[in-house]
Amino acid sequence: xxxxxxxEVKIAVPRETTPGEARVALTPAAVGRLVTAGHQVYVEAGxxxxxxxxxxYKDAKAELVKGAKATYGHAGMVLKVRKPDTAEVGLIPQGAxxxxxxxxxxxxxLVKALAKRKILSFSLEAIPRITRAQSMDALSSQATxxxxxxxxxxxxxxxxxFPMLMTAAGTVTPARILVLGAGVAGLQAIATCRxxxxxxxxxxxxxxAKEEVKSLGANFIELELETQEGSGGYAKEQSEDFLRRQxxxxxxxxxxxxxxITTALIQGRPAPILLTxxxxxxxxxxxxxxxxxxxxxxxxxxxxxxxxxxxxxxxIVSPLNLPSGMAEHSSQLFARNVQALLELFVDEEGxxxxxxxxxxxxxxxxxxxxxxxxxxxxxxxxxxxx
Numbered sequence: 575x576x577x578x579x580x581x582e583v584k585i586a587v588p589r590e591t592t593p594g595e596a597r598v599a600l601t602p603a604a605v606g607r608l609v610t611a612g613h614q615v616y617v618e619a620g621x622x623x624x625x626x627x628x629x630x631y632k633d634a635k636a637e638l639v640k641g642a643k644a645t646y647g648h649a650g651m652v653l654k655v656r657k658p659d660t661a662e663v664g665l666i667p668q669g670a671x672x673x674x675x676x677x678x679x680x681x682x683x684l685v686k687a688l689a690k691r692k693i694l695s696f697s698l699e700a701i702p703r704i705t706r707a708q709s710m711d712a713l714s715s716q717a718t719x720x721x722x723x724x725x726x727x728x729x730x731x732x733x734x735x736f737p738m739l740m741t742a743a744g745t746v747t748p749a750r751i752l753v754l755g756a757g758v759a760g761l762q763a764i765a766t767c768r769x770x771x772x773x774x775x776x777x778x779x780x781x782x783a784k785e786e787v788k789s790l791g792a793n794f795i796e797l798e799l800e801t802q803e804g805s806g807g808y809a810k811e812q813s814e815d816f817l818r819r820q821x822x823x824x825x826x827x828x829x830x831x832x833x834x835i836t837t838a839l840i841q842g843r844p845a846p847i848l849l850t851x852x853x854x855x856x857x858x859x860x861x862x863x864x865x866x867x868x869x870x871x872x873x874x875x876x877x878x879x880x881x882x883x884x885x886x887x888x889x890i891v892s893p894l895n896l897p898s899g900m901a902e903h904s905s906q907l908f909a910r911n912v913q914a915l916l917e918l919f920v921d922e923e924g925x926x927x928x929x930x931x932x933x934x935x936x937x938x939x940x941x942x943x944x945x946x947x948x949x950x951x952x953x954x955x956x957x958x959x960x
Contacts, residue, residue, distance in 0.1 A: 721762030736770020
């Protein structure tokens with residue numbers, strides 16, 4: 575067993591610097607649990623935003639610190655939601671540890687900067703998707719919020735009701751919703767649309783998604799080709815022939831839908847185009863597309879990330895960072911993920927110590943001792959240098 579002690583463990587929680595980011599890495603409740611466990615926690619004033627005022631952190635026995643520089647100055651370990659920018663990396667003490675959603679496969683400059691400062695870096699995206707790591711899976715917890723919010727956006731954007739209503743003035747037929755991608759976000763979108771009374775059908779390239787979709791009361795669209803599933807339960811890139819046939823099938827279903835919600839993502843790559851311009855042109859006037867893969871370019875060919883546009887009489891809504899719009903609950907879930915990972919770092923004596931023979935610890939580690947140790951991140955850094 576390879577055990578490596580961490581530097582002096584004083585946990586720092588800075589304010590997020592990404593524009594529009596309202597989440598925080600630790601909630602007051604999570605801080606209270608860590609303080610009770612014997613850790614020192616320093617929180618930058620205002621880090622909790624409107625959801626978690628400074629007074630709640632004081633009550634949880636956190637040390638409130640003014641300004642990012644002072645906050646980072648206390649850090650043996652930094653906990654963040656989003657990846658740090660270049661200025662923030664320069665504030666993290668050399669040899670400190672960092673846990674965040676680092677996007678290491680698409681952030682080679684950041685990975686290089688972290689390695690240069692010998693910051694022991696862990697990315698929550700890189701945690702293996704195994705049963706033992708479910709409580710640490712921040713991608714899933716945040717996708718749950720995103721899928722729920724996407725369904726609400728769809729209902730609010732559509733100029734008609736979701737449920738069937740029988741009234742004295744006549745019967746209102748239910749809205750038809752097509753969900754593309756049945757991962758965590760897609761399944762939550764399906765469940766929420768069903769609760770709102772919509773008739774839902776869904777498509778995913780992974781065979782395992784069929785039973786999950788059907789269990790939520792939605793119809794699963796099957797493509798009579800071999801389904802495409804990559805490692806760790808993620809979808810993988812498909813052949814051009816598969817994509818062509820897929821688009822033909824989905825085009826027919828999109829033409830009948832009032833709402834299309836797209837959620838398909840491939841780790842470290844641009845989002846696949848599932849809804850082409852031609853498919854949008856075939857949709858009913860007044861119908862709505864909600865593309866929650868917009869941050870990775872979008873699943874709809876006409877998506878303009880962060881914008882709401884009307885193309886061919888179809889409203890295309892492409893929101894960014896949906897979990898931030900529900901900061902209280904998304905922060906609670908994120909903080910529990912982080913705390914579960916930290917508990918894995920604690921030895922029997924209550925001291926933080928890393929076991930790099932543990933597949934979760936080694937899998938999540940991006941930079942160690944000034945070296946990039948994650949294969950995907952290392953390849954991205956090498957490609958940048960080439």
